[in-house]
Amino acid sequence: MATGWAGDGAVQEQIDATVNDAVQRARQQLRQGPGRERCEACDAPIPAARRQAVPGVRLCVSCQEAHDHERRAVGPYNRRGSKDSQLR
Incomplete structure (x- = not known):
């Protein structure tokens, strides 16, 4: 049953578009390949245990936390709202 336009x-x-966007963002964040021995942001050494635990690691823990904090600014909302939903 449709309402409006x-x-x-x-x-x-x-809903599907929102889920697909979230899946795409998650896939882009997957790491691949060997990890770095030094952080690409601050050049601090990355411990062997972290390189083993996180495949493709590129940042030290403190730089990764700062990076994750910046990425949280992207909200989970679908900004593609239909014209009908904008008119209400």
Whole structure:
């Protein structure tokens, strides 16, 4: 059942788009390849245990925490709202 100008599957399409965007972001964050021995941001040594635990590690713990904090600014909301939802 559609309301307004939205098609029958508009809500599900919005949900699917949100999920697909989240999956894409998660896939982009996956690390690959050998880890670095020194942090690429501050050149501090990265311990062997961290390199073994996190494949493809590129940042030390403190730089990784700062990087993660910056990435949290991206909200989990779908900003592609339909024209119908913007008119309400």
